[in-house]
Amino acid sequence: MKRRAFLSTIAATPALGTLFIPPDDRDLLIALADAILPSELGRDGVRRNIDRFERWVSNFRPGAELNHGYGTAELQYTVADPWPRWRTQLGALDADARVRYRAGFAEIRREQRHAMISALLEAQNVERIPPSPIVADHVALALLGWFYNQPEATDLAYRARIAKETCRPLAETVNQPRPL
Amino acid sequence: MTSSLVGPRSSLIAPRSSLVVETDILVIGSGITAALLAEKLAESTRARIMVIEAGDDTIPLAQRTASRQRFLDYGENPWPKDHIDGTEVAGIQSRSMGVGGLAMHWGGVTPRFSPEDFKLKSLYGVGDDWPLTYEELDPFYQEAEERMGVAGEQGPAHLDPRGKPFPMPALPLSYNLEQLRKWTTSAGIEMWSQPSAKNSTPYRGRRQCCRSDTCSPICPIGAKYSPDFTWNALRQQKRIELVTRTMIRRLVHEPNGDRIVAAIGAHRDRPNQPIEYRAKTFVVAGGYVWSPHLLLLSTSSRFPNGIANRSGLVGKYLCGHRNVSGYVRLPIRMYPGMNLQHSLVTKQFMRPASLSRYLRHDLRVWESPVGSQPRIRDDNGTLLLGDALMADWRARTGGTARVRGYYDVLPARESELTLDPTRRNAFGDSLPALRFRDSEDSRALRAESETSIREVFNRMARAGNGQVMNVRSDSFQDHPAGGCRMGTDRSNSVVDSWGRAHDHENLFIIGAPTCVSASCCNGTLTFVALGLRAGVAIARS
Numbered sequence: 001m002k003r004r005a006f007l008s009t010i011a012a013t014p015a016l017g018t019l020f021i022p023p024d025d026r027d028l029l030i031a032l033a034d035a036i037l038p039s040e041l042g043r044d045g046v047r048r049n050i051d052r053f054e055r056w057v058s059n060f061r062p063g064a065e066l067n068h069g070y071g072t073a074e075l076q077y078t079v080a081d082p083w084p085r086w087r088t089q090l091g092a093l094d095a096d097a098r099v100r101y102r103a104g105f106a107e108i109r110r111e112q113r114h115a116m117i118s119a120l121l122e123a124q125n126v127e128r129i130p131p132s133p134i135v136a137d138h139v140a141l142a143l144l145g146w147f148y149n150q151p152e153a154t155d156l157a158y159r160a161r162i163a164k165e166t167c168r169p170l171a172e173t174v175n176q177p178r179p180l
Numbered sequence: 181m182t183s184s185l186v187g188p189r190s191s192l193i194a195p196r197s198s199l200v201v202e203t204d205i206l207v208i209g210s211g212i213t214a215a216l217l218a219e220k221l222a223e224s225t226r227a228r229i230m231v232i233e234a235g236d237d238t239i240p241l242a243q244r245t246a247s248r249q250r251f252l253d254y255g256e257n258p259w260p261k262d263h264i265d266g267t268e269v270a271g272i273q274s275r276s277m278g279v280g281g282l283a284m285h286w287g288g289v290t291p292r293f294s295p296e297d298f299k300l301k302s303l304y305g306v307g308d309d310w311p312l313t314y315e316e317l318d319p320f321y322q323e324a325e326e327r328m329g330v331a332g333e334q335g336p337a338h339l340d341p342r343g344k345p346f347p348m349p350a351l352p353l354s355y356n357l358e359q360l361r362k363w364t365t366s367a368g369i370e371m372w373s374q375p376s377a378k379n380s381t382p383y384r385g386r387r388q389c390c391r392s393d394t395c396s397p398i399c400p401i402g403a404k405y406s407p408d409f410t411w412n413a414l415r416q417q418k419r420i421e422l423v424t425r426t427m428i429r430r431l432v433h434e435p436n437g438d439r440i441v442a443a444i445g446a447h448r449d450r451p452n453q454p455i456e457y458r459a460k461t462f463v464v465a466g467g468y469v470w471s472p473h474l475l476l477l478s479t480s481s482r483f484p485n486g487i488a489n490r491s492g493l494v495g496k497y498l499c500g501h502r503n504v505s506g507y508v509r510l511p512i513r514m515y516p517g518m519n520l521q522h523s524l525v526t527k528q529f530m531r532p533a534s535l536s537r538y539l540r541h542d543l544r545v546w547e548s549p550v551g552s553q554p555r556i557r558d559d560n561g562t563l564l565l566g567d568a569l570m571a572d573w574r575a576r577t578g579g580t581a582r583v584r585g586y587y588d589v590l591p592a593r594e595s596e597l598t599l600d601p602t603r604r605n606a607f608g609d610s611l612p613a614l615r616f617r618d619s620e621d622s623r624a625l626r627a628e629s630e631t632s633i634r635e636v637f638n639r640m641a642r643a644g645n646g647q648v649m650n651v652r653s654d655s656f657q658d659h660p661a662g663g664c665r666m667g668t669d670r671s672n673s674v675v676d677s678w679g680r681a682h683d684h685e686n687l688f689i690i691g692a693p694t695c696v697s698a699s700c701c702n703g704t705l706t707f708v709a710l711g712l713r714a715g716v717a718i719a720r721s
Contacts (some may be wrong), residue, residue, distance in 0.1 A: 017683060018511045029362055035566065038566060038567050038570040039566060042566075055633075058252065061254070061256070064250075064254065064256045064257075065257045065260070066255050066256060066257060067251055067255055067256065068257060069396060072274075073268055073270070073272045073273075073274065073275050078256070089673075097618065117565060118565060121556070121563055121565075122563055126557075129554055129556050132254075132255060134254065134255065136264050144569075151517070154517055157573045157577055158515055160515055162517045162518060164516070164517025164518075165392065165393050165394065165517065167390040167391070167401070170351070170380065170390060170391060171474065173354040173355065173391060174352050175355060176355050176515070177355070
């Protein structure tokens, strides 16, 4: 490949893996996750999940063709990048916390954050965890939808190393999954 | 051995000067039946084989891990460019049009039809008999299993007859499926590991399955068979030529006879430059939609209703099966996600000894997370977050079986594919329109069939102190086939049992379209077995 063609290829390739969430927003995301995800994840578990969620957000491609597997002839595409909307929602949470508690969302107590999110989701009559963050109306639901689709969440719930959708030795399938 | 490019020259057939290409065997379509037929022909003949595919090539194996991850993370199509825009067809089961066809997406499930399927009229007085028996097809089932690599467990001999063992040991039952097998046994139903084209051991250079559990739509490591492996090997050996992005639009017969002399098509990037493919033998391998569609488009004064259509049956007798599915909540501790796409299967209900009214169905059982999934509101409507949400989930982790029975639906003659005068593709050719219709027998039996399957679910639930949930009957016909059905009577069928068109000695139609009926289980293995059997006649020709 000639140098010019190579450079144009690089330029046209989306910078997948590049993380772009600003530190302040990241702090808000961590505070949100800490309020709505299980506490047994601990500080490290929350940060690890936010790292992965951030990667998910960063690698999202609007307008990408969705799977049109067996049983449908209809083509559908991913929606517009949800991050700007979610970022606005994080900002609104922060502003609301400052009005209610005179401190930012990331600075108030877990119980206070939990209460704020509960009130917000009650007001929206939320009925279910979205099957994917893509269809979440609010960043809190996006985070729930993302986390509860992860193999880690299933393993936590069953307190067993199932490791769904990961490459695992076939021979071990006959055994009851080992406890965590 | 390559086909010869004769070059641009005056054509006898195409409307203007065409590029003319000559070969011995021209295969139109590159799906699973075409791939395994081409492999067989490459081994058994010295013929030049050219394969024409309207769609694009598929992504290489090395890209599939990343492609799968984007499917998991964002729901993106893991097979970019696997269809052609402008070929939307109402009622179709898939948009796939590319190298490997629908079997790039498939779940790799490979049951055989049962002996009864081939003689429904004789045994039960419904539908039609096929022009061949299960015993005649058995060696070709075996060949199909060996070529693609099927892992299977021999079921009880009276339910699961076969001439030779499976080429690979069965995929082991997961801990979950083993629990479910104990349950089905207690309900009086004998079940075993579903035969699958997934490697229980390394096979023909492909890796052993590692339970990635996204077999459909994509196996990231190539443990599930897909036709691209065969095409890649054949191309590497230079035994075939596979031409992509080229749409065959017409088959043409000799001026004063019935032999097919050419297939006229064009590259999608050069639609105004016709290409004339001349061959000694033509094989139409476009599946249940695009095979009859091509024949119907190929009209002439000698065949005003289309090539191979003196019987008027091209596009008729489209067949499939419907299903009743549900979930059974059981007091069994299971761990959803161990291998969700693998299942138990029985043929107990496919092989009834005698029947007062015709009803045959299969039965499969999977592990399932349904009923054990996280939720944001409990039964009282209380919002759950954080620890409360996890505690609620934990309290509901238990065991759920997904159950499903496909039941046999026999087609009416008017179950048909026709040319839609209102919708055209980029070349200006009419697109197909599909309309499935049950035969009178099947219409009359539909309610009873669905009730009977629901009763099987209820009986199973009672045997395990379980509860049936979310039972539904789907109205679409799965694993569609037909449209060029086989038979011995030229007035009542399009091809003979070898896939040879009654009207054209050098035209073969292979796979799904040739089925007389669609049984009550997945059809792909049968489509391939029929194609391999056709390969015997094609090689002779």
